[in-house]
Amino acid sequence: MADYGRRYEQTMATVVIEERYVQILKRWAFPPKAADDKRLAWLPGDGMPERRDVNVYERRQTRADLLLVQLPNQRWMAFRDVLEVNGREQRGREDRLRKLFLQQTDDSRRQLRRINEASADLNLGRFYREINLPTVGLMILQAGRQPRFSFNAGSVDRVGDVACRQISFAETTKPTLVRTLEEKDVPLTGNACIDADGVVWRTRIEIDGRVTARGAVEVVYGPDERVDVLVPKTMWEWYLPLQQDAYIEALATYSNLRQFSVTTSEIVK
Secondary structure, eight states: OHHHHHHHHHHHTTEEEEEEEEEEEEEOOSOOSSOOTTTTSOOSTTSOOSSOOTTEEEEEEEEEEEEEEEOTTSOEEEEEEEEEETTEEOTTOTTHHHHHHHOOOHHHHHHHHHHHHHHHTTSSSSOOOSOOSTTHHHHHTSTTTGGGEEEEEEEEEEETTEEEEEEEEEEOSSSOSSBOTTOOBOOEEEEEEEOTTSOEEEEEEEEOTTTSOEEEEEEEEEOOTTSSSOEEEEEEEEEEOTTOSEEEEEEEEEEEEEEOOOOOOOOOO
C-alpha cells in the first residue's frame, strides 16, 4: 500500500482533473446506504430542477479543477479550484491553479490555502469541512501515517469486475489527522479495498458523530489510459451535523484528466 501511495503521489503531482460536484441539503430519515443518484445528477444551466422537491431544502452544483500539490512540510494535499457555481463562472480565476502548480513560491502556497478555504465556504450546510476531497482516504495509507492506525484484513470484495480485499482501519493516535475548528480530535475509521498488488480501488472514511457531524466519504477509483495509477471516478459523501434534522449529501464525478510537465534550467556562472 505504501509503495502504491508513493507512486500515486509522483504520478498525480503532474495531473489536473475536472470535478462536477452536486450537493443537497435534505430531510433526514436514516443513514443512506447508497447515493441518491436521481437527486444528485448533474443538471444543465443553473443546476436547478424544474420541479420543487419537498425533501430537498437546498441544492448547489460546482465545476472545479482538482490538483495534487506538495506543501512546505512535505504533505501532499488535493486542492479544488472552483470554475463555476450553479452555472455562473467564477470571475478572475482563469488558469491560476496550473500557474500556481508551476510556480511553487511561498506566496503561491498561501494562495493555494486560500483557494481551498474558498472552496470549503461553498459547502452546503452549517458544517465546515475540508475532508471532502477524493485523496483523503489515500492519505491514511501513506507510509508515514500508517503507524497512526490499526489495520485488519477482511473479506474479498469487488469493485466492478476487480477482486480486492477489504482492509479496515481505525485511528489510534492523538492529536488526530482531522480536528474540529475548536481543535477537538476526530478519530477516523473506515476501510479500503486493495488488490493483491497494493492498488487501491475504493476508500471509505467514517466520521464519529459524538464529536462532530456524523458522516462518511466514499471514493471509487478506476483506470485512465494517460496515467499508470487509478484516478478518482466518483466521490459520494453524507453528513448529519449535530442537533440538526437535515443532512448533507453530495456526489462528485471526475473526468477530463490533463497532464502537465515542468521543465527547469540551470545557469552556470
